[in-house]
Amino acid sequence: MDHFAYRGGELWCEGLRVADVAAERGTPLYLYSRQTICDHYRRLAEAFAPAAPMICYSVKANANLGVLRVLADEGSGFDVVSAGELFRVLRAGGDPARAVFAGVGKTPDEMAFALDQGVHLFNVESAGELWTLNEVALSRSRVAPVALRVNPDVDPRTHQYVATGKRGSKFGLDMQAAASLLDEVADLRGVRVRGVHMHIGSQITSVDPYRAALERVVDFVAGARSRGAELDTINIGGGFGVWYQDRSAPLAADHARAILPLVASAGCRLLMEPGRFIVANAGILVTRVLYRKEAGDRRYVIVDAGMNDLVRPALYGSHHRVWPVATEAQEPAAGETPAAGAGAWDLVDVVGPVCETGDFLAKERRLPGVRPGDLLAIFGAGAYGHVMASNYNARVRPPEVLVEGGQHRVVRRRETYEDLVRGETP
Ligand SMILES: Cc1ncc(COP(=O)(O)O)c(C=O)c1O
Known part of the structure; x- marks a missing residue:
């Protein structure tokens, strides 16, 4: 369905290793696959071809x-x-x-x-x-x-x-x-x-x-x-x-x-x-683990992306698949719990740095022992992701990068602190 795939324990987007793009462009980072966008558009065009429809992509999605x-x-x-x-x-x-x-x-x-x-x-x-x-x-x-x-x-x-x-x-x-x-x-x-x-x-x-x-x-x-x-x-x-x-x-x-x-x-x-049908699974949000901590009986993985970057989990309680960008562990099928002793699995909440208890990207997920410095991919972030991002907590919005085969290009650069205050007067 899309052009994000694990090969040899590493996540690839089309012909590029996601970790390489993240190393070059920093995190958090939205990464889009051109081929996936085109495939989804063509799938609709083909399915509805007998009616020669006018397909008007819904811009609000991305x-x-x-x-x-x-x-x-x-x-x-x-x-x-x-x-x-x-x-x-x-x-x-x-x-x-x-x-x-x-x-x-x-x-x-x-x-x-x-x-x-x-x-x-x-x-x-x-x-x-x-x-x-x-x-x-x-x-x-x-x-x-x-x-x-x-x-x-x-x-x-x-x-x-x-x-x-x-x-x-x-x-x-x-x-x-x-x-x-x-x-x-x-x-x-x-x-x-x-x-x-x-x-x-x-x-x-x-x-x-x-x-x-x-x-x-x-x-x-x-x-x-x-x-x-x-x-x-x-x-x-x-x-x-x-x-x-x-x-x-x-x-x-x-x-x-x-x-x-x-x-x-x-x-x-x-x-x-x-809208969503074309772009949702054509984009991921790549984020880096900053810290781990335990509070009461909960374990937190604190990452550098927050609800200001991807608000869907906080706003709608949406589920986004989350998995490390590099791991030897096999991802369990939906609803399946990994066997005890299969790697350092733990049940964690993936949360951001924003000062809100509602600032989470995923709750109660089994992840294979992620550590500070690791990269996580938040899948299905191509629709209603960056378009709904904000500067809340004076956080700069992440860049958007489009992968085209073996190349990538920045289609929106990361914001700067100057962008944060543009148009304002003290
Ligand atoms: C009028 C209208 N058309 C199209 C869309 C696109 O919806 P979706 O992204 O679910 O395809 C929306 C989304 O809310 C909408 O309000």
Whole structure:
């Protein structure tokens, strides 16, 4: 599935030894595999090929210019949720005509910027937003292409913070409200509603919620058409889950089998916004062990990366696989406990230097006797990793390095103390 692999007791990323890159670039360090990004994109493109979908990579998952350039080179479109993300896409050489602009709180300035760049569609989430977009477009003598984001009211069975398609969520319009809005705005001259958008959540590990949601969306399209609406696009959003801990997420082909017949039945063009599926397992966070300590009955491994670098464990209680970059020990399968006496195994919490008890990267993991100076790899850190990093505790954000075969290049340098105070006045 990805291009991170152990050979001879050492972790490699494509053609490079991870320890060598860490020695050259320091830690903590985000390391991305270009080939993995491309493989995941191509897997989706192939699985959904019968519908010739427009795949709009969701920039929020990993917005690094180097990553965006890789995807632009693959022919990907982009899903952005702010003018800033659109700016990034443009800087990376992405085509705005293959970008969709989502988000519940677009400002008039952001709408104007996106209109001037000629984005493919605005995913509109409320009546107020649609009226504002109409005015902004008219003031610039343009017509904004729109997909209405509907809330299909299905349970995506994922973490509550990333579930978005259930009734009462702040996202999208209830189906009934969306139908009334469509009728109301039929005569507006600044907007043209061409499609329906849904995004029911993230890290969804079953195809069933997509099937249930799409059945409702297909009915919605049929109803709207019968009242005169000219809808030609269904945007299914993102959310395809990935393997963080065990092999429990569906493959691209599984999703395609569930989704393609429904979209075909509506006679609509398919658009999709995958983020995590493409980049999550294309990145690791490499961190160095600073100290070990015991407190009460717990054993801590203190590392040089913290919640400011990777917030997912603290924010969502997310599980990231953690394993030494160099070790002769065999990693136990998920859920398996290593036999007693098999090396110096111990049960540890891997924690960072940030002054919060919530600052942990992994809890209660069996690791093979790691010592200060050892490197650890935190896997599955390519999505919602560096993009969510902060300067909390006045910590500089780590560099991002892209591996391309036997080469690597820094696609974002490590911050400096000067970066920490840029723009501030004492
Ligand atoms: C509207 C929208 N589209 C796409 C995505 C990407 O989701 P994922 O990274 O799970 O594919 C998100 C993420 O929250 C989103 O809000």
